[in-house]
Amino acid sequence: MSISEIAKKMKLTSPYVASSSAELRNDALRAVMKALNDNKEEIFAANKKDLIKAEENGISHAVIKRLKFDEGKLYSCIEGIEMLIGLPDPLGKVLLDRQLDTGLDLYRVTCPIGVIGVIFEARPDALVQISALCIKSGNCAILKGGKETTESNRTIFNIIKNAVINAGLPENMLNQAEAHSEIDELLACDKDVDLLIPRGSNKFVSYIINNTKIPVMGHADGICHIYVDRLYDEKLALNVIHDAKTQYCAACNAVETILVNHSVAAEFLPKLYEMLAGAGVKVRGTKEVAQIIQCEVMGEDEFNTEYLDLCLSVKLVDDVKEAADHINYFGSHHTDCIISNDATAVEYFMETVDSAGVFHNCSTRFSDGFRYGFGAEVGISTGKLHARGPVGLEGLVTYKYKLFGHGQIVGDYASGRASFRHIDR
Amino acid sequence: MSISEIAKKMKLTSPYVASSSAELRNDALRAVMKALNDNKEEIFAANKKDLIKAEENGISHAVIKRLKFDEGKLYSCIEGIEMLIGLPDPLGKVLLDRQLDTGLDLYRVTCPIGVIGVIFEARPDALVQISALCIKSGNCAILKGGKETTESNRTIFNIIKNAVINAGLPENMLNQAEAHSEIDELLACDKDVDLLIPRGSNKFVSYIINNTKIPVMGHADGICHIYVDRLYDEKLALNVIHDAKTQYCAACNAVETILVNHSVAAEFLPKLYEMLAGAGVKVRGTKEVAQIIQCEVMGEDEFNTEYLDLCLSVKLVDDVKEAADHINYFGSHHTDCIISNDATAVEYFMETVDSAGVFHNCSTRFSDGFRYGFGAEVGISTGKLHARGPVGLEGLVTYKYKLFGHGQIVGDYASGRASFRHIDR
Numbered sequence: 001m002s003i004s005e006i007a008k009k010m011k012l013t014s015p016y017v018a019s020s021s022a023e024l025r026n027d028a029l030r031a032v033m034k035a036l037n038d039n040k041e042e043i044f045a046a047n048k049k050d051l052i053k054a055e056e057n058g059i060s061h062a063v064i065k066r067l068k069f070d071e072g073k074l075y076s077c078i079e080g081i082e083m084l085i086g087l088p089d090p091l092g093k094v095l096l097d098r099q100l101d102t103g104l105d106l107y108r109v110t111c112p113i114g115v116i117g118v119i120f121e122a123r124p125d126a127l128v129q130i131s132a133l134c135i136k137s138g139n140c141a142i143l144k145g146g147k148e149t150t151e152s153n154r155t156i157f158n159i160i161k162n163a164v165i166n167a168g169l170p171e172n173m174l175n176q177a178e179a180h181s182e183i184d185e186l187l188a189c190d191k192d193v194d195l196l197i198p199r200g201s202n203k204f205v206s207y208i209i210n211n212t213k214i215p216v217m218g219h220a221d222g223i224c225h226i227y228v229d230r231l232y233d234e235k236l237a238l239n240v241i242h243d244a245k246t247q248y249c250a251a252c253n254a255v256e257t258i259l260v261n262h263s264v265a266a267e268f269l270p271k272l273y274e275m276l277a278g279a280g281v282k283v284r285g286t287k288e289v290a291q292i293i294q295c296e297v298m299g300e301d302e303f304n305t306e307y308l309d310l311c312l313s314v315k316l317v318d319d320v321k322e323a324a325d326h327i328n329y330f331g332s333h334h335t336d337c338i339i340s341n342d343a344t345a346v347e348y349f350m351e352t353v354d355s356a357g358v359f360h361n362c363s364t365r366f367s368d369g370f371r372y373g374f375g376a377e378v379g380i381s382t383g384k385l386h387a388r389g390p391v392g393l394e395g396l397v398t399y400k401y402k403l404f405g406h407g408q409i410v411g412d413y414a415s416g417r418a419s420f421r422h423i424d425r
Numbered sequence: 426m427s428i429s430e431i432a433k434k435m436k437l438t439s440p441y442v443a444s445s446s447a448e449l450r451n452d453a454l455r456a457v458m459k460a461l462n463d464n465k466e467e468i469f470a471a472n473k474k475d476l477i478k479a480e481e482n483g484i485s486h487a488v489i490k491r492l493k494f495d496e497g498k499l500y501s502c503i504e505g506i507e508m509l510i511g512l513p514d515p516l517g518k519v520l521l522d523r524q525l526d527t528g529l530d531l532y533r534v535t536c537p538i539g540v541i542g543v544i545f546e547a548r549p550d551a552l553v554q555i556s557a558l559c560i561k562s563g564n565c566a567i568l569k570g571g572k573e574t575t576e577s578n579r580t581i582f583n584i585i586k587n588a589v590i591n592a593g594l595p596e597n598m599l600n601q602a603e604a605h606s607e608i609d610e611l612l613a614c615d616k617d618v619d620l621l622i623p624r625g626s627n628k629f630v631s632y633i634i635n636n637t638k639i640p641v642m643g644h645a646d647g648i649c650h651i652y653v654d655r656l657y658d659e660k661l662a663l664n665v666i667h668d669a670k671t672q673y674c675a676a677c678n679a680v681e682t683i684l685v686n687h688s689v690a691a692e693f694l695p696k697l698y699e700m701l702a703g704a705g706v707k708v709r710g711t712k713e714v715a716q717i718i719q720c721e722v723m724g725e726d727e728f729n730t731e732y733l734d735l736c737l738s739v740k741l742v743d744d745v746k747e748a749a750d751h752i753n754y755f756g757s758h759h760t761d762c763i764i765s766n767d768a769t770a771v772e773y774f775m776e777t778v779d780s781a782g783v784f785h786n787c788s789t790r791f792s793d794g795f796r797y798g799f800g801a802e803v804g805i806s807t808g809k810l811h812a813r814g815p816v817g818l819e820g821l822v823t824y825k826y827k828l829f830g831h832g833q834i835v836g837d838y839a840s841g842r843a844s845f846r847h848i849d850r
Contacts, residue, residue: 015753019776098798104787106797113809114779194809215640215810236832243834328440350827351444354539362529362830371838372531372826373523373847384538384619384823385640385811398809401797402775405787407661409668413796422798 003142003185006175007115007192010140013172014114018138020169022089028135028167033081035163036128036156040074046155047124054148062250067149069124069156077128083375084136090393091138099423101413103406110397112138114194117186119208121200122146127153130197131160131174133376137396142186142193144177146200154178187212199379202306217395219382221332222252223306224364227259227323227349228268229340236361237268237339238275243363244337246279250308252380253335253357253367257303257313259323265316269293276312285314303330320345324352331355333382335367335389356382356389428567428610431600432540432617435565438597439539443563445594447514453560453592458506460588461553461581465499471580472549479573487675492574494549494581502553508800509561515818516563524848526838528831535822537563539619542611544633546625547571552578555622556585556599558801562821567611567618569602571625579603612637624804627731642820644807646757647677648731649789652684652748652774653693654765661786662693662764663700668788669762671704675733677805678760678782678792682728682738684748690741694718701737710739728755745770749777756780758807760792760814781807781814 001009036043047069054064096108116139120126127145134141145153157176165171177186186193190213198208198218205220226244228237244255260268265288273293276283283295290297295314303313303326317323320338327336335357338349350358357367367390369377374392381387387395412418426434461468472494479489521533541564545551552570559566570578582601590596602611611618615638623633623643630645651669653662669680685693690713698718701708708720715722720739728738728751742748745763752761760782763774775783782792792815794802799817806812812820837843 012750012753015749015777015779018779019773100791100796100798104791210638213635215808217810233832239832239834243836247834247836247839324440325437328437348444352440354440354443355825357826357828359828360830362828362833363835365835366525366529366828366830366833367826371525371835371845373525373845383640385642388823389826398813400780401782401792401814403782403784403787403791405785405791407658407664408787408791409664409672410788410790410796411668411672414672420796420798 003177003182004189004192006172007142007186007189009172010115010142010175011192013170014112014140016170017140017173018091018112018114020138022091024168025135025138026085028164028169029081029085029132031163031167032132032135032160033078035159036074036078039159040071043069043074043152043155043159046151049151050149059148063122063148067122067124067152069152073125077125080129080376081132084132087136087375087393090136090397095399097425099421099425100403101408101418101421104408105404107402108399109402110399113396113398115140115142115192116396117142117144117189117193117196117214119144119183119186119196119198119200120146121204122148124149124152124156126199127156128160129376130378133378133393133396134174135164135169137393139396140173142175142177144183144186147180150178184211187214190214197379215386217381217383217387217391218379219252219332219334221306221382222254222334223257223304223330223332224253224255224334225257225259225327225331225336226255226364227317227320227327227336227338228261228264229320229338229342229345230261230263231342231345232264232339233341234268234271238271240337240339240361240363241272242275242279244365245276245281245312246310247363247365249310251365253364254308255312255337255364256305256307257315257330259315259317259326262316262318265289265292269314272314280310282311283314284311286316288316289314306332320348324349328352328354334380335359335364337362337364356380428602428607429614429617431597432567432611432614434597435540435567435600436617438595439537439565441595442565442598443516443537443539445563447516449593450560450563451510453589453594454506454510454557456588456592457557457560457585458503460584461499461503464584465496468494468499468577468580468584471576474576475574484573488547488573492547492549492577494577498550502550505554505801506557509557512561512800512818515561515822520824522850524846524850525828526833526843526846529833530829532827533824534827535824538821538823540565540567540617541821542567542569542614542618542621542639544569544608544611544621544623544625545571546629547573548624549574549577549581551624552581553585554801555803558803558818558821559599560589560594562818564821565598567600567602569608569611572605575603609636612639615639622804640811642806642808642812642816643804644677644757644759646731646807647679647759648682648729648755648757649678649680649759650682650684650752650756650761651680651789652742652745652752652761652763653686653689654745654763654767654770655686655688656767656770657689657764658766659693659696663696665762665764665786665788666697667700667704669790670701670706670737671735672788672790674735676790678789679733680737680762680789681730681732682740682755684740684742684751687741687743690717694739697739705735707736708739709736711741713741714739731757745773749774753777753779759805760784760789762787762789781805
C-alpha cells in the first residue's frame with residue numbers, strides 16, 4: 001500500500017483512537033513495556049545487524065553511539081513508558097464550561113490532533129518514545145526512521161504494533177514507512193496528516209519545512225546567545241558559558257554566540273579566552289574583539305552560524321538593547337541568556353528577546369523537556385503557534401467544542417426572541 | 426518601501442510592542458475609538474466613493490451591503506473596541522510557575538505572536554476589528570483589504586495608525602498593503618511574518634494556504650452536516666434544519682448536507698421536503714432519496730460541495746457510525762450536528778466526529794465567536810494546531826519560557842552533584 005493510501009486509512013481510523021478510553025491506552029502502554037522486555041534479545045540482535053553495517057559503511061562514531069540500542073537504553077525507554085502511564089489522561093479535559101443560554105451548554109474539551117507523521121534520523125529509542133507519546137495521547141502515527149537503523153526500527157516497530165493491536169487499539173493506529181522515497185510521499189499527505197514532527201539535523205528539518213503544506217512542529221536551527229552585561233559576576237559568567245558550550249556542544253541548546261558589553265570587554269575577554277582555550281574551544285570574533293584577544297576575525301553577516309561544535313562567535317555591544325536587537329535579528333528564537341546583576345537590564349532582556357526560552361544567569365542547556373519536568377519530550381519548537389519551546393504531551397492534543405442544545409436556533413437570538421447568558425461554570 | 430522591507434522592520438519592532446504595558450495598549454484603543462468618532466464624516470465620504478465605484482462596476486448587491494460603512498457599523502465597531510478595553514490583558518499571564526531547583530525558577534508566560542498578516546475581502550469593519558484585536562494583544566499587523574474598499578480602508582487605516590502612534594506605540598506596529606500584487610509579496614515573508622489570517626471566500630483562502638510557508642489560521646470550506654438519527658424529535662429537526670440552512674445561507678456555518686437514518690427516511694423526508702420547498706431551498710439527493718422525494722439526483726462524490734446558497738444535499742445512512750464516517754470523510758471539520766434522543770448515539774457522535782464543533786440538537790449557525798461569548802472574533806479555524814473553531818483574543822497570543830537562575834549549569838545535574846525538584850507553585 002502506498003503511504004498516501006495508508007495515511008487515508010489512518011485518517012478514518014483516528015476518530016476511533018480519539019474516543020478510546022484512558023484505561024485502554026494505558027493497557028496498551030503496559031503491553032508495549034512487557035513486549036519490549038520479553039523480546040529484548042530479538043531487538044539487540046537486530047540492532048547488532050545495524051551496527052555491523054554502520055561500521056562497514058564507515059559511519060562516524062557519534063552516529064554509531066546514537067544508533068546503538070542496548071540494555072541501558074531499553075531500560076530507560078521502559079522507565080519512560082512507566083512514567084507516561086502514571087501521567088493524567090491528556091484527553092477529555094474540559095477547558096471551558098459555559099452556559100450560552102438555558103439548556104444550551106458549550107464545552108471546550110481536549111482531544112488528540114489526529115494523524116501525526118514522525119520523521120527521525122538514526123535513533124531507535126526515539127521510535128519507542130514517540131510511539132508511546134502517541135499512544136498515551138490517542139494519536140495515530142506514521143513513523144519513518146533513518147536508514148542506518150532499518151533492522152532495529154523494523155523489529156521494535158513490529159513489537160510495539162502487535163502489542164497495541166493485542167491490547168485492543170485499531171490496527172491502523174501505528175504504521176511505519178521504510179523507504180527513503182516515502183518521505184516525499186508523506187510530505188504530500190496534507191489532506192490526511194495533521195502534523196509533522198521531524199527530529200534530526202538542521203538540513204533535514206529545513207528540507208521538511210520547505211517541502212510540505214502540513215504544519216511542522218520542531219526546529220531547524222539552534223543559534224543560542226549569552227549576553228554578558230555591564231554589571232555581572234565574572235566567575236558565574238565563565239562557568240555558565242563553559243557549560244553552555246562544552247557540556248554537549250552538538251545539542252541545539254548549546255550556545256553559539258557570546259555578546260559582551262563594551263564596558264567590560266577589556267577585563268572579561270582575556271579571561272573568557274583563557275577559559276575557552278583551556279576547554280579546546282575555537283574563538284571567532286569581530287575586528288573589535290580581535291583587538292583584545294587572539295581570534296579568527298569574522299564578518300557581521302556570519303552571526304547566523306550554528307557551529308554544533310567546539311567553536312564560538314564573539315561580538316561587543318553597547319547595551320542590553322543592542323544585545324536584544326542582535327539576538328532578535330540573528331538568532332533562531334530558541335534559547336537566549338543574559339548574565340547580569342542589573343534588574344532593569346534583566347527585565348528588558350526577558351521581555352524583549354523574542355525566543356522560546358529567555359534565561360537569566362544560567363546555562364542555555366537547561367532548555368529541555370526533561371529538565372523542565374515535562375517527563376517525555378516530543379521535541380523543541382521554535383515556531384510560535386500551538387506549542388513553543390520544549391514540547392511535552394500537551395503538544396499532541398488540540399480541543400473541540402461540544403454544544404448541547406434542546407432545539408435552539410440562531411434566528412431566535414438574531415430577532416431578540418432569545419438572548420445569550422454566557423455564564424461560565 | 427516593499428512589503429518584505431516593511432515586514433522586516435515590523436519583525437524588529439514586534440518585541441517592543443510585545444513589552445508595552447496593558448495601560449498603553451488600552452490607551453491606544455481609547456484613542457482609536459475617539460479618532461474614529463471624531464473623523465466619521467471623512468470615513469463616510471471615503472466609503473461613498475467606494476460605493477459609487479462599486480455601483481459603476483456592477484458589483485453585486487450582497488457585496489455592496491458588506492462594503493457599506495455607515496453610522497450603524499461605525500457604532501458597532503466602537504462598541505466592540507470598548508468591550509475589548511474591558512477584557513483582561515491577554516499578555517503576561519503566568520501559565521506555569523515551577524521551581525526546577527532552589528533558585529532556579531521557570532515560568533511559562535503569555536506573549537504576542539509577533540507579526541500578523543491579515544488579508545481580507547471587502548469589509549471596512551473587519552479592518553477596524555482586526556486592528557483593535559492586534560492592539561489589545563500587542564501584535565504588529567500588516568493589513569491588506571479588498572480593492573473594492575480602497576478609499577474606505579485607506580481613510581480608516583490612517584485614522585487608526587495616527588491614533589496608535591500618538592498614544593505612544595511604535596510607528597511600525599501597523600502597516601497597510603494596498604496593491605493586489607503585494608499579497609504575493611506578503612505570502613513570501615515567512616522569515617518575518619509569524620501568522621497569516623485570511624478572511625474571504627473559499628477560493629481566496631485556498632490560494633493563500635497553497636502559496637505560503639507562513640502558518641495560516643482560518644478556514645477555506647465550511648461543509649457542515651446535520652444527521653437525523655433514528656430516535657428524533659420531528660418538529661425540532663425541521664426547525665433546526667430550517668435555521669441552519671436559511672437564517673444566513675452564505676455563512677460558513679450554514680448546513681450543506683443532511684444525513685437521515687434509513688429507518689425514519691420514509692416518514693421524515695416528505696416533511697423535510699415540504700419545509701425546504703416552502704423556504705425556497707433546492708434539494709439534491711442520492712438515488713435512494715429520489716425514490717422517496719422529488720429531488721435532483723447527485724453522485725456520491727459530490728458530497729464535498731459547499732453551496733453557500735439555498736441548496737442542500739441529502740443522503741441516507743444506516744446508523745450514527747455511517748453518519749460519522751461520512752462526515753469525517755466528506756466534511757471540512759468545521760461544525761456538525763446530530764439530532765437524536767438516543768444518549769448512546771449522541772455520545773458516539775460527539776466523540777467520533779472530528780470537527781471543531783460537534784453539536785447536539787441545535788443549529789450549526791451557533792458556531793461563532795460572538796455567540797460563544799468570546800467578544801471579538803479573529804475568525805474560525807478548521808486547522809487543529811494552536812486554535813480551533815471560533816478564535817478570540819487568545820488565538821493571537823503564544824507563550825515564552827522565562828528561566829531565572831543563580832549560575833546553575835547542566836553539568837552539575839548530569840553528574841549528579843545537583844538534582845531537580847520540579848515543584849509547581
